[in-house]
Amino acid sequence: MTSHTLLQASANAAQEMPFEDFIRKIPKAELHMHLEGSIEPEMMLALAARNNIALRWRDAQALRNAYTFVNLEDFLALYFECCKVLVTEQDFHDITKGYLQRCATDNVIHAEMFIGPQTFLQQGVDIDTLMRGVLSAMRDAQRESGVHSGLIISVHRHRSEADALAVLDCIEPWRDQVAGIGMGGPEVGNPPSRFARFFAECRRRGYMTTVHAGEEGPAEYVRQSIELLRPDRIDHGVSAIHDPDLMRLLRERNIPLTLCPLSNVRLNVVASMADHPLRRMLDEGLFVTVNSDNPPYFGGYVNENLIAAQQGLQLDVEAIVQLAKNSLQALFIRDSTKSRYLQKLSQFVALRNVAPS
Numbered sequence: 001m002t003s004h005t006l007l008q009a010s011a012n013a014a015q016e017m018p019f020e021d022f023i024r025k026i027p028k029a030e031l032h033m034h035l036e037g038s039i040e041p042e043m044m045l046a047l048a049a050r051n052n053i054a055l056r057w058r059d060a061q062a063l064r065n066a067y068t069f070v071n072l073e074d075f076l077a078l079y080f081e082c083c084k085v086l087v088t089e090q091d092f093h094d095i096t097k098g099y100l101q102r103c104a105t106d107n108v109i110h111a112e113m114f115i116g117p118q119t120f121l122q123q124g125v126d127i128d129t130l131m132r133g134v135l136s137a138m139r140d141a142q143r144e145s146g147v148h149s150g151l152i153i154s155v156h157r158h159r160s161e162a163d164a165l166a167v168l169d170c171i172e173p174w175r176d177q178v179a180g181i182g183m184g185g186p187e188v189g190n191p192p193s194r195f196a197r198f199f200a201e202c203r204r205r206g207y208m209t210t211v212h213a214g215e216e217g218p219a220e221y222v223r224q225s226i227e228l229l230r231p232d233r234i235d236h237g238v239s240a241i242h243d244p245d246l247m248r249l250l251r252e253r254n255i256p257l258t259l260c261p262l263s264n265v266r267l268n269v270v271a272s273m274a275d276h277p278l279r280r281m282l283d284e285g286l287f288v289t290v291n292s293d294n295p296p297y298f299g300g301y302v303n304e305n306l307i308a309a310q311q312g313l314q315l316d317v318e319a320i321v322q323l324a325k326n327s328l329q330a331l332f333i334r335d336s337t338k339s340r341y342l343q344k345l346s347q348f349v350a351l352r353n354v355a356p357s
């Protein structure tokens with residue numbers, strides 16, 4: 001053995017780590033996380049108390065016990081109910097800071113976060129309050145813990161297209177500080193076709209776009225989204241697994257899917273983690289990523305999602321590295337920054353040996 005390979009071997013031995021540690025430590029991005037869905041029960045109660053807002057739960061455990069859902073609509077009812085605790089600029093700042101601190105611990109080096117202003121505008125919160133609170137926390141996180149982030153403004157598909165267009169006017173002063181525009185809300189009965197003009201207007205204004213599709217909705221909604229809305233990413237997209245032609249289209253166009261495995265299990269989109277299409281999509285060469293959606297509600301942040309998927313689907317080290325790579329490549333950022341992140345990932349991988357589990 002040359003001295004170089006000896007050195008390398010000892011470095012590797014020193015760095016040998018259990019698979020779960022490897023998953024927690026690998027540099028990664030998160031692309032699908034709703035800020036208003038990131039409030040831990042303890043913070044929820046503290047926000048309610050400081051704003052004098054009555055909640056139905058006596059303590060954090062009681063609220064946590066309410067996190068069982070039959071479907072997306074059932075979850076959204078609780079999610080929207082809890083949004084009333086967010087009132088002041090400080091509130092928006094604190095929830096954003098809370099999530100980004102967790103990113104630092106989890107080795108999420110860049111997070112793109114959704115927020116849906118329509119909920120708060122309807123509650124009488126003005127857009128300045130929301131934007132100032134969130135953006136100041138993003139700047140602080142970058143300075144204090146080196147976590148980079150982007151903000152995706154999300155509109156609701158259960159409201160009108162005119163209302164969605166009004167949101168674009170509302171956020172105009174912050175156009176340069178917005179990473180993209182998304183759309184969520186109850187999917188069944190609210191087909192993508194209703195929002196073709198809205199997505200065209202987003203593009204005209206120069207925004208990157210993404211849309212929730214094929215979560216509870218059929219594969220046809222994913223196809224409609226691609227053809228009529230022409231988004232840069234699809235959020236969820238799990239139902240595409242039922243349509244081989246659509247799978248081919250996703251691969252040919254290299255459209256990222258932001259999968260959220262624990263969310264899908266908790267909302268009964270899939271029967272169990274072992275049934276999740278993530279593994280099959282990865283094997284077919286689709287551009288899939290793993291994300292948390294609404295972490296406290298679904299029992300985990302991005303690392304817990306990766307670990308649950310690894311265990312439920314027997315993913316190997318190469319699959320985890322591919323998922324981390326995909327997450328960095330799917331970001332709405334300039335290519336030079338992506339290259340820097342990918343280099344960081346390669347360096348991490350080159351220096352680690354994973355212990356057999």
Ligand code: HPA
Nearest residue numbers: 034184185186212215293
């Ligand atoms: N789907 C639709 N709307 C949402 C979601 C989701 O997963 N999370 C928050 N709003």
Ligand code: ZN
Nearest residue numbers: 184212235293
């Ligand atoms: Zn979502």
